Amino acid sequence: MIELADIQAAAARLHGQVMDTPCVESRTLSHITGAQVFLKFENLQFTASFKERGACNKLAQLSDEEKRRGVIAMSAGNHAQGVAYHAQRLGLRAVIVMPRFTPGVKVERTRSFGAEVLLHGDTLDEARSHALQLAAAQELTFVHPYDDEAIVAGQGTVGIEMLRAVPQLDTLVVAVGGGGLISGIAVAAKAIKPSIEVVGVQALRFPNMFNAVKHAALPQGASTIAEGIAVGTPGHITRAVIERHVDDLLLVDEGDIEQAIVMLLEIEKTLVEGAGAAGLAALLKEPGRFRGRTVGLVLGGGNIDPMLLAAIIERGMVRAGRLARVLVSARDVPGSLARITAIVGEAGANIDEVHHQRAFTLLAAQNVEIELVLQTRGRDHIQSVLEALHRGGFQAREQ
Structure with missing residues (x-):
């Protein structure tokens, strides 16, 4: 089985060939999660991945x-x-x-x-x-992507660099697909600091290492936004290392990963793909599991399709209440739409889209249903917009 010496030898070979990426604290994410969170920016490598x-x-x-x-x-x-x-x-x-x-x-x-x-x-x-x-x-x-000792040793150099930069780390949270990254990191970290906890994170739709190690039988999905860890068959080498050195495996769903991508983009101004955000997704999903710990997260990669990113950002705005869909019922008379838009504007919301519906509605024939897509400041702001519309004599609700 691979040992620390193999990873140290790999580190010597990689010196000057790959970047020793920053590993720094995110004070904002630390405040949000209740843990002291350090981020290892592997998305800054030349190919944007570890x-x-x-x-x-x-x-x-x-x-x-x-x-x-x-x-x-x-x-x-x-x-x-x-x-x-x-x-x-x-x-x-x-x-x-x-x-x-x-x-x-x-x-x-x-x-x-x-x-x-x-x-x-x-x-x-x-x-x-x-x-x-x-x-x-x-x-x-x-050249296998994960089930090869030379590959595992190369990925393990991430662990050496993290503990060199932040020796006080007591928990490492690492995404798991085939297991090459977490295997290398776990071998290095446990050899350098035996007390450290290593936690793996898999996408719920591809829980194959979770199933293998925990003897579970969760079903496999067809796709995930974390395609970098969408692995159907766990590695033999990596499974053996994980069973020996990894303390726990957690599962995160698509919404958890989307939220983490948006938060890293908005808070840290850094772009990660789904697999790269899985570690933060686990912290956000189970904050009690990591509260009070000094946690290192690996931002494994930043190669994400621009169209997928656009969809994730928009969906994140909806979840945060910063993009809302509001239905307003009004009399179908001249000036109604102008009054509605004026009220919305005075309430401080910005109108993204307007759909004026006469035919496909159950309202009385002299009424009209207007669907507004609004940019807002959050949930409380949505409520204040609705209240302003009610005061203006309109029936309005969030859809």
Whole structure:
């Protein structure tokens, strides 16, 4: 089994090749969660993900013959970019097999590093099977995204850096897909500071490591916004390490992850993808579990599709009450809409959309239903807008 010495050797190989990213406290998130929260900004790596650590460590140890033939990998994006970038830097041929659902931003970025990208299958397992066939046919070295000791050792350098930067950390919360990151971090952290608690976080829709380690049988979903940890089959190497060194595994739902993405963007001004926000999602979901602790979170990656991000931000505004849909019933006479918009404006809300509905309503024929989408300051502000409309003689409710 992998040991601290392997991770220290990886750290020596990676020196000058990957960034020693900042690990700093978020005072605002600390206040919100009741824990002292430190963030490890792996989304600042050149490929915007910790994945290039393992990829670089693996490629650096290939034989001359393996380097001549080239490498192949399967990935939903971040591992692909890590392999492609460091293969390009070392002058190696790289073939990357990606599932068809992979966000376009990750596909194009991978191609930009000179890799040959093939889209195949609807799952990581299908992409892996195709990649293994190509590896055998073309004599390419298969670079697994997580179930490889060199990969695990490379990812584990994150743990060494976190404890070097913040020795007082007593809890590490790490997203889990195949388990490469948390395995490496757990080995390093437990060797350096045996008392530290290591907690894994999986998406509820892809609880495969949770099921394996806790002997559960939770169903697997079809998709998640945390596609970076949407892994169907846990690694053999990583499962053994997790069972030995990881103290607990938690599950978070899609709404938890969306909330964490928006909070990191708004509070820390940093962009993370779904998998990168899973750790914070766990703190927000179970604050009592971490209250009073000194917690390190790994912001694992920042590669998120812009259209998905836009949808997440808008949904976050709805949850926070800063975007609201209000239905107003009024007499269908000239000036009614003008009076409604004037009242809303005087109450300090901004109108995003207006839908004037005459036909598709159960109101009397001489009445009209007006749907307003409003930008507000929050829940209390929505209520004050509704009260202002009521005082103006209109029936109004939030939908």
